[in-house]
């Protein structure tokens with residue numbers, strides 16, 4: 001097994017001695033699940049959350065934060081070497097989070113009439129199939145089971161107060177929690193946005209309209225929890241949980257919240273995308289702007305621009321910014337955000353980057369001096385990588401939430417580009433997720 005990478009599920013940390021059942025065993029890597037721990041690593045620390053082990057969030061909390069950061073840094077380096085087979089300069093040390101708990105501005109809780117119960121809880125209930133309500137998070141890989149969350153450490157208060165107030169009211173008044181398998185029940189989701197500006201948005205998603213019950217619950221919430229600046233509800237009669245094709249209705253407040261990155265203000269509605277960790281989002285964008293090396297005369301393309309936040313963030317240092325994004329609503333938000341921040345040199349286009357980025361588009365908007373690309377986890381489509389090689393901008397800043405696909409794409413771009421700088425940023429403490437920013441310079 002020397003030198004072979006094994007991906008192990010089941011909360012294993014370096015230094016643990018554990019039996020692993022392999023589910024895949026390839027030449028260079030294997031995959032498996034922890035079976036029996038013989039000894040625990042001395043690196044382990046006491047988890048801070050009562051839901052640790054069952055909840056899918058904060059899975060790395062048994063490691064000290066400095067160790068988590070070290071492993072993330074190592075992971076980026078491994079991917080660049082093993083997947084990309086790349087040569088690169090020393091990476092900058094990972095930018096760890098100053099706030100390692102309560103760092104998310106958005107959380108979505110799910111109502112379910114099927115709480116996930118441990119064996120002990122089932123035994124204690126004394127019934128064969130005990131049924132309980134839950135308001136919490138889905139158990140990984142069990143689509144119809146939800147872990148009832150009492151206290152979550154991912155978001156600032158009043159997150160727990162709001163969740164527990166809604167739950168207690170619902171139980172007291174026998175309101176029905178959704179049954180995911182049967183697709184029945186009234187209460188479906190509770191989506192919270194708590195911003196660094198202090199604004200709080202709550203969106204209660206229900207299966208169908210029950211005006212009296214809805215008003216009673218929402219009024220109770222407003223009366224019990226101070227500081228809710230916007231309260232909405234959304235009726236979702238569909239099978240899936242997505243609200244993107246639905247119309248949230250404003251019950252109280254202005255219908256959106258505002259978040260700040262440096263002195264830029266972003267309007268966030270119930271359907272808007274925004275970086276979930278505002279604190280580290282700002283750090284990430286500063287690195288991106290710094291790597292772009294702008295002097296005020298550059299044409300910058302912001303590919304996969306979402307609601308335009310990177311483009312807007314770098315706009316004062318650029319001659320002009322062109323943002324491209326698949327989701328039309330995100331582009332509408334980008335335009336609105338640019339206008340609200342008096343950014344007049346940014347233009348945004350809705351569509352697939354592969355379709356939009358053709359020769360005519362670049363001819364019309366100008367040859368890029370810098371391309372910033374921030375694709376989803378799957379990375380860039382091969383066609384786009386090929387196009388970027390053809391367009392050959394002097395600099396590319398590649399922002400990635402998945403260093404494995406980033407390494408694959410960098411290997412392709414390596415045909416014309418050299419890696420100049422690498423900066424990992426930790427956006428999600430206590431998880432395996434890692435964001436990585438790479439500056440590429442054209443060789444010729």
Ligand SMILES: C[S@@+](CC[C@H](N)C(=O)[O-])C[C@H]1O[C@@H](n2cnc3c(N)ncnc32)[C@H](O)[C@@H]1O
Nearest residue numbers: 304305306309325326327351352353374375376
């Ligand atoms: C990682 S997010 C980046 C968002 C943005 N840069 C930010 O910092 O908020 C990736 C974005 O790519 C968009 N996207 C995915 N596939 C796309 C495609 N083929 N063409 C254009 N945009 C796409 C997604 O909708 C999403 O907004």
